[in-house]
Amino acid sequence: MKLGSTLELVMSSITWELLMIVPTRGGKRIHLSLVANPSHLEAVDPVVVGKTRAKQYYSNDSDRTKNMGILIHGDGSFAGQGVVYETLHLSALPNYTTGGTIHIVVNNQVAFTTDPRAGRSSQYCTDVAKALNAPILHVNGDDMEAVVRVCELAAEWRQTFHSDVVVDLVCYRRFGHNEIDEPSFTQPRMYQVIRNHPSALEIYKKKLLESGQVTEEDIHRIQEKVLSILNEEFLASKDYVPKRRDWLASHWSGFKSPEQLSRVRNTGVKPEILKNVGKAITTLPDNFKPHRAVKKVYDQRAQMIETGEGIDWAVGEALAFATLLVEGNHVRLSGQDVERGTFSHRHSVIHDQETGETVLPPGSCHHEPK
Ligand SMILES: Cc1ncc(C[n+]2csc(CCOP(=O)(O)OP(=O)(O)O)c2C)c(N)n1
Structure with a gap:
């Protein structure tokens, strides 16, 4: 397997957040962290994926080969919980991808007391992943060596193609869903x-x-x-x-690096900094052609910064983000509509009305394409 020696695995677990260093048979060491899962089935999935993405960011893992998420699902919940489908659909979006997650479905062929025929309309519990064209490897849980082979294949797929892969571990549960x-x-x-x-x-x-x-x-x-x-x-x-x-x-x-931590202090900045930063975030590049209404918004913002009067929510928010950036922090705003803002109040990413080019003032900010 082409897994790096410092591979970081973030996994879902049913119980608690736990961190451990696990030696591999090949003599490497894997830093494994289990993320706590509430009884709300699958709620932890986007947390694992988000944590993986954050780990990749903070460890400069730009090709996403050193940090990987593994999600362990039940067959009933994989087919039945909407958050699974939503998480799968985040997998290849440029602003959300983690370079592939390995999904292991512990398919005990029953969801608590519900038979498959009453719990889903598809043949396999893993069919939701077909929407991604992800490989789905069905394996007999009684065949140990086949399970190992399939898991190795899944890991190699992820490290080679950087996309999601699903293992359907077909097995059974010897005892009940819980003790009683x-x-x-x-x-x-x-x-x-x-x-x-x-x-x-x-x-x-x-x-x-x-x-x-x-x-x-x-x-x-x-x-x-x-x-x-x-x-x-x-x-x-x-x-x-x-x-x-x-x-x-x-x-x-x-x-966070010691350097970043040493910068943690009471919040609040001097008015001069707000003014400087405020100028940067209200200035559009020369020759940029914003929409007329957006131009007006930016002109008003510039005036608010100049006079210090009538600062609205959007400017307050932009100043907060900008001062965090100035202090060397990473600010990530994610979700549909965040660029313009649901109520058209934010306009943090502006589109040139002639070229379609986008800018996030100040232009030096990193802006990932949609
Ligand atoms: C969001 C949510 N909906 C419903 C439940 C109730 N519930 C608990 S276990 C279960 C069935 C889970 O089946 P499966 O994923 O196959 O896991 P298994 O128990 O068979 O390992 C359900 C519906 C829940 N815990 N969370």
Whole structure:
């Protein structure tokens, strides 16, 4: 795999925000951060994608190969929650792309108690991703090696083509949706089959033993090792006191450079700075031909800055953003209509009425095309 040694993975998780350094088999180290997910299904998706984009920005990962998002979905929610479709549609937009997200759908073939036929109109739970022409890799969760192969393929796809890829891990859930659930209330026949079905571990053990590559002793040793790690962690959990670092504190460390942090101080700037900055944000380039109404808005703004009187919301906002920029901060305003403003009040990006060229005063600001 062509994954960089400092690959940063941002993943959705059902429980908490956690940061860890994970060694890979190839001797590299991956910085893995899990983003807390509320019980509101899939709500974390755009958070993971946004965090990935921010990490890419702050780590100068311009080709988006060092930071990547992985989203883990349920089959019912992947097909049923609108935010999934919205997140997929952000994936290739220039101002939102993260160079591809790997989506892993843990497809246990039931959504809590709802059968697929009652939960979606498409054949596969992953069909929503067809709108992107993303590759969708369906794999049998009982076939360990196929799962590994497919996940490697997904990672290579993402690193090569920088676009989303979906793994549909077709499996089942041995027990209920939660501790108090009894799945045979609603899926009696499915659970009869599941009760008689060997576990993925049993299936793989059998396959390895038959191939002659490992012995019973080897398997026993590996199993004991894994069990002892789990037991140790379980015992340690009894008197575990959560650290602030495990939640919000940690993921901000290193997020901003010491130089940026040293500039954090009480807000508010001197009137001279507001005047200077105000001049820059109300001056249009020579020979630029704005719409007549916009020209008027800009003339009025220039007057507000000059006299210090009648400053409106839009100018106040522009001054706030501009002074943040002057202090070396990154300001990102995102969403449809943000350039002009929903009520035509902002006009931060102006279109030349003859050439169609756009400018974001002051012209030096970075403005990504639509
Ligand atoms: C936004 C939202 N809508 C509805 C629910 C209620 N709900 C909880 S679990 C669930 C089914 C999830 O099914 P699936 O994604 O297949 O995950 P599974 O539980 O099978 O792993 C639903 C609809 C919710 N938690 N959040």
